[in-house]
Amino acid sequence: MISLNNVHKSYVTGNSPLHVLKGIDLEIGRGEFVSIMGSSGSGKSTLLNILGILDNYEEGSYYLNGTLIRDMSEKKAAKLRNDLLGFVFQSFNLISFKNAMENVALPLYYQGVNRKKRNKIALEYLEKMGLLQWATHMPNELSGGQKQRVAIARSLITRPKIIVADEPTGALDTTTSYEVMDILKEINEDGITVVIVTHEHDIAAMTHKIVRLKDGVISEIIKNGDLKEWKHQYRKELEIA
């Protein structure tokens, strides 16, 4: 599904380029539930953005669903994003002047689906999220958890193959975070690949695979089974620090 091969990425800030990703090799298969972790500045968001075709890279190769993603025109990238990917953001990023239903329906609008049909589909997805009675509410009338669920519904409406979530629980309290994670788990169980970036270990622990980034390279990949041991090790690291 996702195949990264020696991917490099640097940002130019001022005069000196900042080398963020220093050769990433990563395979994510169909139906996996993966979290990317790392301290700030480790390049985890950058990696996610490259995965989401929101950002480009300088070196290496990235195959998404068998297509090489490289030097793509914005139009083509937009189409791929619309077809294959669903995005969930930390700050929800709902359009403030559209109600919940319209927000969910928006990706279909860009696919050229007519209004009636896309609103009907949007309502179905809101129902799945348990938000049917909130369909006509504006984002500022919803709680954080509700907003994130609307955002997830929006990411799902195009039936993407991959959901890319950037700190989906970063702005939520623990209870709501777990609710959101439950939803993402359900989505994953339906066969959709889910990749999330997080810095919360309990959240990461709910995924099947943890990719740990450190200084622009993958320091370790932990399968779910090894998690307990890894937690132990991490705690030790903390104590030393």
Added chain:
Amino acid sequence: MFDLDLWKEIISALKKNRLRSFMTAFGVFWGIFMLIIMSGAGKALENGIMDGIKSFATNSAFFWTERTSKPHKGFQRGRNWNYENSDMEYIKAHINDVEYLSPRLFGPNTYSGDNTIRDEKSGAFNITGDYPDYFKIDPWTPVKGRLLNEIDILQNRKVCIIGKRVEEVLFEKEEDPIGEYIKINGVYFQVVGVVHPETRITFNGGQKNEAIMIPFSTMQRTYNMGDVVHFFSVTSQSGVPVSGLENRLKELLKARHHVAPDDMQAIGSFNLEVEYIKYKGLFSGIQILTWIVGIGTLLAGVIGVSNIMMVIIRERTQEIGIQRAIGATPGKVMLHIVTESVFLTVMAGYVGLTLGVGLLELLNMALESGGDEIFFRRPEISFKMAVSALTVLVFSGIFAGFIPARRAVRIKPIDAIREEKT
């Protein structure tokens, strides 16, 4: 294709910033408003002046005499002289390029008090002796009765036609002046017409509605003027430039009256063709100026729109980023921004256009009631003008939206989304 979502988005974006949208739109509104008002006012001035001369024969020239400024053939400089009936006959007989010729005499002067009396009423009016041909050069319409005719001239009839003001002064409201007698400088004349001038051009000052016209021949005879002609008007045959005719007639008259050929002062003359061209130039100048100023003002408004669109883009960077992330193509984003800009511009412009035209209409109504002595008439803009103003608006809207739109799509979706976090 009508895209409801696009429009919903635009309306809500504009609503969200009511005051700012209004202020921005005001720039454009003001530009187009000024353009319409100025253009209408320019047109009104043109109408006012052109109405005053339009029915006047533009191929006409006018001649009078002045004191000579050069000695010639034994005559000293400073000689007073006059045209004579024989000059008129000579010109009629020998100069084929002349279409109409109408000699005129100015009656007893009006500065020394009332020259016209009817019973106990009296007034000072401009009395002239004219030929019927004069009305072919400077048209008058009879409001009551008739104009002067050839038979009046042939029979030296003591008849007169009077202007509106003369009627008001000498007659009661309910009286019919036709057939009544008035005493002009001691001689009775029968009123045969009340006349209204179609143009406002006058030669010896004075109001045209204070005119009394009597047959030329009657004036010469009744007031013992011999065969003197004070003034005459000619028009050229069609296709003959009147300026050339004017010069030829001047040479001829100088030769007949022993005036030095190079005496620039002895013959006073004036031709309308030259004046007409001057006016035409003046008005196209005014129209050009109007457009320059109007377009300038409009441009300032458009730059305002462009500027505000820039701000809107900056504010909406995140939103645009989200839209891009969930599949909006750059084309779609650009279309949105340009449509918004065009919408704002055209709406504002349309209001400006409507109010501008409305104001001109009100002005027109006010002016209509002011009679026809005003040099400012029928402020209006042509349909062509309105259409071109709207076209300019649409294009300036596109222009105003295009630069911000280009900037908006150049922002990477990721930068746009990240914006809020930093």
